[in-house]
Amino acid sequence: MITTRKNKLIEWFFHWYIIKLVDGNFSSFNFNQVKVDNRRSVLLLANHFSWWDGFVLYYLNQKIFKKRFHIMILEETVRKVFFFKYLGAFSISKNSRDMLASLNYAADLLKNPDNLVLIFPQGKLYSNFVDEVYFEKGIQRVIEKAGKNTQVVFAATFIENFGHKKPGINVYLQNNNSNFATLDELSAAYAQHYSEAKQQQTQISI
Secondary structure, three states, X not given: OOOOOOOHHHHHHHHHHHHHHHHHHOOEEEEOOOOOOOOOEEEEXXXXXXXXXXXXXXXXXXXXXXXXXXXXXXXXXXXXXXXXXXXXXXEEOOOOOHHHHHHHHHHHHOOOOOEEEEEOOOOOOOOOOOOOOOOOOXXXXXXXXXXXXXXXXXXXXXXXXXXXXXXXXXXXXXXXOOOOOOHHHHHHHHHHHHHHHHHHHHOOOO
C-alpha cells in the first residue's frame, strides 16, 4: 500500500489551490453544523459520485472540523496522481493482501484525535441520486480497531445547478454515536441518513 507522506510546502500550495478551485466552480457551499468531540478523531463516511468528492470534503473539513485531512483512495489513483499522498491520501487495493494493511492503517490514523479520515464505503462511483447506498466490507474493521478514539460522521453530498450557471453544493451531516455491531447495522444507519438527506434535497425549490 501507499501511505501518507506529509509535505508542508506541497500541502500549503494545494490547500489554497483546492479552496480556490471549489470557490471558483460552485455558486454555493451549504452544510449543517454538527457537534463533535475535539478530543476524538473523525471518521467521515460519504457517498461517492464524482471527481469532486475528495476536494469538496477537504473544503468541508477546513470549514467545520479543522482536523488533519486523510483520505482512502484506490491505489491506481494514487499512482497516477503522485501528489495525492502528500495531501493525506493513502491507498487501498481491493481483493488483495494489502487491503487489510490499508484498513489497519486507517484505524491507526484514527487513534490520533487531530486526524480526520475520509472513506467512501461504496468502493466506487455511483449516481448522485441513487435510491440506496450499499457498503463494501472492511469499514467495520476500521471502526472496531479505532474503538473509542474516533467518532463516526455521516456525510451525504448533493450537487445541483437550479437557477445558477455554476452548481451549488449541499452536504448533509450527522454525528452518529451508535455502536454498530455489524456492517449491516452501519450500512442501514447510513442509508437512513442518506434517504432523509435526499428527501430534503429534492424538496428544495427556487
